[in-house]
Amino acid sequence: MSIHITGMIWARPTSDLDAPSGPAFQPDFIERITLAHEVGGFDRVLAGYWTNAADGFLVLAQAAAAAKRIHFLLAHRPGFVSPTLAARKLATLDHLTRGRLALHVITGGEDIDQRKDGDHADHAARYRRTDEFLTVLRQTWTSDRPFDHQGEFYDIRQAWSDIRPFQPGGIPVFFGGASDSAVQVAAKHADVYAFFGEPLAETRAAVERVRAGVGGREIAFSWSNRPIIAATEKQAWEKAHHYRERAIAKLKAAGDAGLIPAGQAINSQRLVSLAQRADVHDERLWTALAGVLGGRGNSTALVGTPEQVARAMLRYRQIGISHYILRGWDPLPDVTQYGRELLPLLHELADAQDRGRVSVATAAE
Template identity: 75%
Template sequence: MSLHITGMIWARPTSDLEVQEGAAFQPDFINHITRLHEEGDFDRVLAGYWTNAADGFLVLAQAATAVKRLNFLLAHRPGFVSPTLAARKLATLDQLTGGRLALHVISGGEDIDQRKDGDHADHGARYRRTDEFLDILRRIWTAEGPIDHAGEFYRFEQAWSDIRPVQKPYLPIFFGGASDIALRVAARHADVYALFGEPLAETSAMLDRVRAASSGDHVPAFSWSNRPIIGATEKQAWEKAHDYRRRAIAKLESNGTQGLIPAGQAVNSQRLVSLAQRGEVLDERLWTAMAGVLGGRGNSTALVGTAEQVARSLLRYRGLGVSHFILRGWDPLPDVAQYGSELIPLVRELAKAEDVGRVSVSLHAAAE
């Protein structure tokens, strides 16, 4: 099975542990954190979507100037940019990066956050809109002549794009969402289905749900997100984890937040908070406490241990069928450097050894 490791970049220094400072767009920082990922042998970096942050299209355009090999993943919320324009913007960025772009579609799980950008569609409507949006993107990218469209959310006439993606016929689509309607849309469009960092049993059950919703000729690959905390010893890793929790709570208090952030509206947020309520540590080293602090928002669970312990835990998810991992640090720059020097080489080495072992077993069985 293939193995793909994705990191995350921002337009300025960003952490759940420290108050953000400095300009909202810092090209030198973008270049630095992107180069760290390439030097650390990550396959791809994700530029996320926030309603208060720099535009991800331009963040990745800047990042592309800093590296030659690294691939890119752009988080995008349908509904704010016409799909005909989005198709041209995405194709342009794919051309700019030399065919190294993938699209991470975020339909939006929080009504309040969506309204910050003027979107008042409800949860179900957002996923129906995403379905229509992705249909249109692919038609624009593959059309042999101008096209018309009249749907529930979009209507246009004689749309055409001179610019097309380098990748044919279209960009890879990453997709997330745990609701039933999200799974139906994922079954139609996702090349990679993205999960948050849940325990093995819950992850296996979600993979089964996605496979059941997918047609036999199209089952997506799977991505699993986590924020590992690594120490020279297991004891040191747990000490670091507890210090991170203390610092995260101190940051919330400095921003005027009293107590922990409540669970959000999104199904995935609620699932992560429920894990924190069930136990602080699950599956031996999956630490859920930060999900409780942050209300389950974003990627907020952590595998805690030595590099080898965390690597072997990641491979247990690979054994379930996960081939992509999104690994984001709590203290981004030092964590990215540590992942690159300690964790990623070990994950790749152990995965290769597992694959060789499986081939040897298969060949031995065939010979008998």
């Protein structure tokens, strides 16, 4: 099973450790961080979706102008753009990138955040809308004649698109969520199911649950994490605790008490619950920052030397994970370090694992 590594890019320097700096859209920074991932051996970069940030379509267009090999993953929330228009926008971007695009569908787990863009649909309605959105999206890409669609959320007449995805098989769809509704939608539409960075036992159970829910259809799995690596394990843990101090200092400087309460999203609640149970799971999965950040986003970290972290990642591979979304805490320096120290070792150990020359079946190191 091959390994696919996705990083993350932004339109300006930002992290959970430092306040954003400079204009909200910085083309030079987009190019620098994208090229750092490309040089570092990442397969893709993800442009996320935030209700206060630059548009991901245009961030990736800027990134594609700079980087000619790396692939792209675009986060998109259904509900704000008609699925027929989204289909044309995505197909256009797929041509612009020469078939290097994948779509990460974010249904939205926080009512408060959705309302910032004028969406007042509840959780259940958002998943029904996502299902219908993706149905129309794919029909727009594949229909050989104008089509009508009348559903709960969209009433479309004689839809047709001259532009179709550059990729013959269409644009791959990543999907995530912890609810039963998420699994039901993924069963119909997802090529890759994305999990946050939970421990092995919880991740294995989630993989089995999704596999059962998709009814035998082939689907890949992604696992997100924010590794913290150093030359020695002691130095890695010191770095981790320093990151936690910086994150708390940033929150306090903004007027917060130093901790963000758990969000409404089930994934956020699960990560906070893990942090409340223990700071460390499976020897080196560190959840303390998930507790500080309210479980929002990708906020757990594998901590150790590059080899220790690589071996920990390969244990997830043994339970079905083939895609990893790795995001740095200090984005540019961390991406450079991952590319120099972690990714080559990860691929080397994976090749040895495939040949039966290395085992990562146990947690002992």
